[in-house]
Amino acid sequence: DTAVSQTPKYLVTQMGNDKSIKCEQNLGHDTMYWYKQDSKKFLKIMFSYNNKELIINETVPNRFSPKSPDKAHLNLHINSLELGDSAVYFCASSQEFRDEQYFGPGTRLTVT
Amino acid sequence: GDSVTQMEGPVTLSEEAFLTINCTYTATGYPSLFWYVQYPGEGLQLLLKATKADDKGSNKGFEATYRKETTSFHLEKGSVQVSDSAVYFCALTYAHQGGKLIFGQGTELSVKP
Numbered sequence: 001d002t003a004v005s006q007t008p009k010y011l012v013t014q015m016g017n018d019k020s021i022k023c024e025q026n027l028g029h030d031t032m033y034w035y036k037q038d039s040k041k042f043l044k045i046m047f048s049y050n051n052k053e054l055i056i057n058e059t060v061p062n063r064f065s066p067k068s069p070d071k072a073h074l075n076l077h078i079n080s081l082e083l084g085d086s087a088v089y090f091c092a093s094s095q096e097f098r099d100e101q102y103f104g105p106g107t108r109l110t111v112t
Numbered sequence: 113g114d115s116v117t118q119m120e121g122p123v124t125l126s127e128e129a130f131l132t133i134n135c136t137y138t139a140t141g142y143p144s145l146f147w148y149v150q151y152p153g154e155g156l157q158l159l160l161k162a163t164k165a166d167d168k169g170s171n172k173g174f175e176a177t178y179r180k181e182t183t184s185f186h187l188e189k190g191s192v193q194v195s196d197s198a199v200y201f202c203a204l205t206y207a208h209q210g211g212k213l214i215f216g217q218g219t220e221l222s223v224k225p
Contacts, residue, residue, distance in 0.1 A: 004155075031211055041150075041199055043215040055210035090155055097211035098144050098163070103155035 003027050004104040006091050012110045013081055021076045021107045023091030029102075030095060031055075032074040034066060037088040037106070046089075049074055050097075081111045114139050116202050118216035125192055125223050133187040133219045135176075135202035143204035145169075145178050145185040146213070150199045159187075159200070192223045 004025045013019055025032065033056075034046040048056040052068040063079045074091060088108050092101040119134040137145070144163045148156040160169030165180035174189045185202060202216040 033211065033213075035213075041218045041220075043156075043201065043213075043218075045212045048210045048212065050210070056212055058212070092156075094211055096207070097209070098205060098207040099211075100146060100158045100161055101211070101213060103148075103157070105155045 004091055004093055004102050006089075006104040006107050008107060009105065010108050010110075012112065014112055015081055015083060017081050018077070018079045019081060019109070020078070021089055021091075021109075023074045023076070023104055025072055025091075025093040025102070025104075027093055027095075027102060029093040030071060031093060031097060032068065032071075033092040033094075033101065034074065034076050035090040035092060035103075037090060039087070043090070047074075047076075078109075081109075083111050085109060086111045114143070114204065114206075114214050116204055116214055116216035118200075118202050118219050121199075121218070121220040123219060123221050125221070127194055127223055127225050128191045129223075131187070131189040131192045131196075131221070133200055133202075133221070135185045135187065135216055137183050137185065137202075137204050139183070139204060141206060141208075142180075143206050145176075146203045146205070147174070147176055147185070147187050148201045148203060148215075150201065150218070152198070156201065192221070194223045194225055197221055197223045 049068045088106045091104040094101045147159040160171040162169040162178035
């Protein structure tokens, strides 16, 4: 069983469109995260949720809206996509804040 | 602010060579430290961790020791294999920062047969 899964794996879309990425974890963790990896492989946190409550919003444009319908799911909706949004987006989860995080396989978003 | 700095890559080694990837950090408190590995086309996997000073994390022949006095967490392996070719990330986190992992820039390792 996959611990942290994301869909889709690849997403190619045009500027101005709205898209969503879904994430699910079956580890029973309380905390979930979204990270962005740029073309130079640099990773930066975007959001964290604990028990469906937003904990971190790391100065991400408000075109990005995370939604956590339950503890096992954290989705990312992006409005009005821009070229600079092209990146790999990783979902992750952990039991406690200080614990190791388990990452999903990533979603490669390409905006044309 | 807190930060993590890793040695520049790419690092190219021959099989069975000794590996060191340097990692130093700047922290205002006492973070937990991690090494994650990213194989081509995949997500990140935890390689090892240390939660307090002088702890040694180890896994799959890799080791790193949390050195508070030098603010370092260098990754070592005595004999690398071709299958170790990947990008390695050093990272830190605090419990009070909502679990935010602060990553170094990553070091690409290529091991040749």
